[in-house]
Amino acid sequence: MPSTIYRLTSVHRRLDDTITQEMRRRLPDSLKLLRLKRLRLQVKDRLAALMTRRPAG
Template identity: 60%
Template sequence: MFTYNLTRLHAKLDGQIRAETNRRMPDSLRLLRLKRLRLRVKDQLYARMLRPQPI
């Protein structure tokens, strides 16, 4: 369930980044914050994939 939530959050952040980028005058500070948060989520997902899965 946790992985699913992270995946959904990553997708939501992607959408927010895309929307901000498409604005006439994108807020570069907001974009930076969103991208950093998206990278943090991606790192958590990757770390979760590396853990041994219980059988």
């Protein structure tokens, strides 16, 4: 499971970077931003679910 958490964290970070780049464009693509933000939220929710299921230790 830690590899899954690491992988999802990496995906979330890349999505953040991509969103930031798109927002810096002169004319950001609002549909692309919407899709990216929705995907980032899905990844964040998945990470949260994995973290709450993780056994203490």
